[in-house]
Amino acid sequence: MASSVKDRIQLTPTRSCSSALPEGPWEFDAMPGYGPGSSQADPAPAHTPTNGTSRPNQLPEAYRQMEEAELHERIRSAKEALGERLVILGHFYQRDEVVQHADFVGDSFQLAQAALTKPDAQSIVFCGVHFMAETADILSSEDQQVILPNLAAGCSMADMADEDSVEEAWEEIAEFYGFDPENPEPDAEGKLPVLPVTYMNSSAALKAFCGRLGGIVCTSSNAATVLEWAFERAHRVLFFPDQHLGRNTAKAMGIALENMPMWNPRLPWGGNTADDLKQAQVLLWHGFCSVHKRFTVDQIDQAREQFPGCRVIVHPECPMPVVDAADASGSTDAIRKFVEASSPGDVIAVGTEINMVNRLAADYPDREIFCLDPVICPCSTMYRIHPGYLAWVLDSLVAGQVENRISVPEGTAVEARVALDRMLAAKPR
Secondary structure, three states, X not given: XXXXXXXXXXXXXXXXOOXXXXXXXXXXXXXXXXXXXXXXXOOOOOOXXXXXXXXXXXXXXXXXXXXXXXXXXXHHHHHHHHHHHEEEEEEXXXXXXXXXXXXXXXXXXXXXXXXXXXXXXXXXXXEOOHHHHHHHHHHOOOOOEXXXXXXXXXXXXXXXXXXXXXXXXXXXXXXXXXXXXXXOOOOOOOOEOOEEEEEOOOOHHHXXXXXXXXXXXXXXXXHHHHHHHHHOOEOOEXXXXXXXXXXXXXXXXXXXXXXXXXXXXXXXXXXXXXXXXXXXXXXXXXXXXXXXXXXXXXXHHHHHHHOOOOEXXXXXXXXXXXXXXOOEEOOHHHHHHHHHOOOOOOEXXXXXXXXXXXXXXXXXXXXXXXXXXXOOOOOOOHHHOOHHHHHHHHHHHHOOOOOOEEOOOHHHHHHHHHHHHHHHHOOOO
């Protein structure tokens, strides 16, 4: 039944961008590459910490030329040879060809926890993006190594809040509210003037920033719990890098929009007036997810017009009007559970990354499940991990070589772990 939805909304190759490649994976770009928005020429994020011996764009020629069937056979053989010494983590947004080999599939919160359940695994291969691999390295033990199959798998949202910009903003905020930026002190109520909260989609350095200053990390699963935790300890929060998750979560808690000014790091005082900052409860960083920003209220209206009675669920990284117009919003795991709890014959429009939507449609063929945006593309940076990269790093492990290891510096890791431990303790409601 899912295919009938596609027929009725009349998707055509010229209007749609799905996880299916119109050409072979090595013919899509001028240089050999892996699908739309992904190329051997893609650079690794500037702040990606590695063991110093790996570099992006180094996939051996043999793996570029290898047939898909052989790549999958190599992955299976390497997994069998490595046994309990290996665990593979796969994010919900990862392509199916990779997810099929994962030992755990989930959102960033679930995978952060899953990594902790395998203390005997020497190698954690994270099929996600760089900030996820950093988090796994921080939470893993000293004798474990975390590997990111393709170092170019980054996150554009995470890159919108770099360490220098956040540090500069914090100094401005501290000057305005009158506290020592390096050592904020609680007032007579026992509350800090401002507490930093970073979304999981951020660098290890910014997680360390939060850990050092009494702050915390959140995911889309536990953002509400985290904000409640923060407001018990501070009068206001600086929330970065995703403005939409911060706004949608705070609004659902009853915080007025006028108390959530945007902080644009390119402007003095973030582009705000003194009055804006005085009444602020949540300072929202000017960042966003390029995939979730594409969803619109018009798309929801069109879905309901074409399919009366359909239900709409979107990710909280979507803009506020979209979340307000939907029937429900939630993390990737909440979206999965929403579909799981539906009934045969239901029609569900989903506002999140296409790989996950397609997988849900395949898992529930007795329901009609489709993406709100008919021209949405996969998360292009997540898409940079292909079976070729996975086969290469696993074959290397069997041969005793570690490729693309993510190693967060010890000082950063210690401070970041403080904020991450607070996150793990803040269970989703």
